[in-house]
Amino acid sequence: MENLEHFLAQVWFVILALFLFLYVMLDGFDLGVGILSLTSSNDDRRDILMTSLGNIWDANETWLVLMGGALFGAFPLAYSTILNALYIPIFGMIFGLIFRAVAFEFREHSTNKVFWNVAFGVGSFMAALFQGFALGSILEGIKVDESGHFIGSMWDWLDWRSLLVALTLIQGYVLIGSTYLILKTEGELQTSHYRTAKLAAWTTLIGAILITIATPVVYENARAKLFHQPEVYLFSVIPMLGVLLIGLLIQSLNRKAETTPLVWTVLLFLLTFVGLGLVVFPYIIPPSITIYQAAAAPSALVFMIIFIGFLIPIMLFYNIYNYIVFRGKVAGTHYGQ
Numbered sequence: 001m002e003n004l005e006h007f008l009a010q011v012w013f014v015i016l017a018l019f020l021f022l023y024v025m026l027d028g029f030d031l032g033v034g035i036l037s038l039t040s041s042n043d044d045r046r047d048i049l050m051t052s053l054g055n056i057w058d059a060n061e062t063w064l065v066l067m068g069g070a071l072f073g074a075f076p077l078a079y080s081t082i083l084n085a086l087y088i089p090i091f092g093m094i095f096g097l098i099f100r101a102v103a104f105e106f107r108e109h110s111t112n113k114v115f116w117n118v119a120f121g122v123g124s125f126m127a128a129l130f131q132g133f134a135l136g137s138i139l140e141g142i143k144v145d146e147s148g149h150f151i152g153s154m155w156d157w158l159d160w161r162s163l164l165v166a167l168t169l170i171q172g173y174v175l176i177g178s179t180y181l182i183l184k185t186e187g188e189l190q191t192s193h194y195r196t197a198k199l200a201a202w203t204t205l206i207g208a209i210l211i212t213i214a215t216p217v218v219y220e221n222a223r224a225k226l227f228h229q230p231e232v233y234l235f236s237v238i239p240m241l242g243v244l245l246i247g248l249l250i251q252s253l254n255r256k257a258e259t260t261p262l263v264w265t266v267l268l269f270l271l272t273f274v275g276l277g278l279v280v281f282p283y284i285i286p287p288s289i290t291i292y293q294a295a296a297a298p299s300a301l302v303f304m305i306i307f308i309g310f311l312i313p314i315m316l317f318y319n320i321y322n323y324i325v326f327r328g329k330v331a332g333t334h335y336g337q
Contacts, residue, residue, distance in 0.1 A: 008302065009295040012074040013281065015308060019070060021273045023063035025176070025266060026319070030057045032177020034100055034124025035170065036196060037117065045189055046117055050104065052184045052330045057104070059322055061097065062315065073304050077148045077294040078284040084150040085142045089130040089157050096126030128173050132166025133157050139165065139280070140218075141287045148289045161218060168207030175200035176269065179249075179261040184330050197261060198253050205246050208272075212239055215279070225279060238275045242268065 030053045040046040072079045083090060100123030107116035140161055143152035178197035182190055216223040226235050249264040284291045295301065 005295065005298050006292055008298055008305075009291040010282075011305065012070070012295065012301060013277075013284070013291045015305075016067060016070055016074065017273065017277050019063050019067035021270065023060070023067060024273075025269050026060040026063060027057075028173045028269070029176040029180040030060055031124045031128045032173035032175070033181060034121055034177075035128065035174055036177050036181070036193070038121035038125070039196075043113065043117075048185060048189060048330050049181065050107070050120070052181065053104075055326045056322055059319055066311075066315070070304070070308070074296055074301060075284050075291065075294040076296055077289065081142065081144060081148055081150045081285055081289070082138070085152060086134045086137055086157055088154060089133040089137070092130035093127050093134065096123045096128075096130065099123035100127065125170070128170045129166050132169035133162045135169065136162030136165030138286065139215075139276070142285050144285060144288050148285060148294065161214060164207065164210060164214065168204060168211060171200050171204040171207055172269065172272075175204050176262070176265045179265045183258055183262055186329055194253055194256065198250060201246055201249055201253070205243070208239075208242060231278075234278070235275070238271060238278075241271055245271065 033049050033053055037046050037049050040049060068079075071082075100120050103116045103119035103123055107113050107120065110116055134157065137157035140159070142150060143156065145151050175197060178193045178200055181193040182197060185193065216226045225231060245264050245268045249261055249268065252260040252264060280286055282290045282292065284294045
């Protein structure tokens with residue numbers, strides 16, 4: 001019975017990691033496009049950026065809702081503790097997502113679009129920033145008592161380490177947003193996003209290097225795992241693969257390729273998630289509570305797996321169908337000028 005409980009907890013850890021990766025990858029590029037909209041030189045260019053998201057951004061955020069529901073059902077202790085510890089960054093993220101959604105809709109019907117243009121970009125930036133703070137805080141560790149309940153301060157999430165993770169995540173979103181716009185635009189607009197993609201690739205690499213150096217120095221639990229054999233060899237390969245992917249990405253940008261920059265960026269995000277998952281596992285509330293301690297009853301986990309088993313293919317099919325239907329370049333007034 002104990003083996004079954006451990007297996008179910010591991011399955012749900014992987015499912016949650018999948019939901020989080022799909023959210024960060026899919027909503028990441030439209031948050032990146034929102035941030036990039038702040039740098040648009042005129043409304044015509046901004047119209048193109050907004051149009052490129054018009055039919056897909058709602059579906060992208062569905063994965064965040066699903067992840068929250070799955071965390072509540074599969075690891076209720078983690079759900080309550082993480083939300084208690086990260087109340088401010090989670091509230092900030094939700095406010096940013098709502099703010100940008102309202103701005104997106106109101107902009108279409110407004111005669112003076114300046115305010116809503118800024119609101120959309122600022123909302124995107126806020127959502128990305130507070131997501132980074134939340135991720136950095138979880139990686140750093142949450143203070144809990146013996147029962148797994150939060151006992152820290154409401155401001156524990158705010159320090160230089162979580163700020164570094166937040167800024168790096170923003171650069172990653174700008175990178176994937178730029179590569180998405182390379183695929184969806186043409187002309188001078190596309191050329192400008194080749195430039196932003198190159199800049200974001202370098203800044204993301206610098207941030208990733210700083211995080212890689214800081215992690216074993218600052219985090220004791222991570223240091224023990226990173227330098228434990230034979231895991232040390234695996235953790236040595238991941239940064240090298242990351243540098244290789246960045247090199248291939250920059251090479252494809254220099255060649256003015258349209259599709260491969262997005263492919264290399266997605267693989268870079270995937271590699272990052274694999275690395276983070278290996279560092280955190282088996283903890284769901286680092287550095288104290290494991291997935292086995294926080295997991296719900298086996299009957300609940302089995303029931304949810306059956307439900308999720310039907311839901312995941314439907315959602316994936318909807319996402320894929322959505323992107324197929326709305327594939328191709330975005331057209332608009334004065335496009336490419």
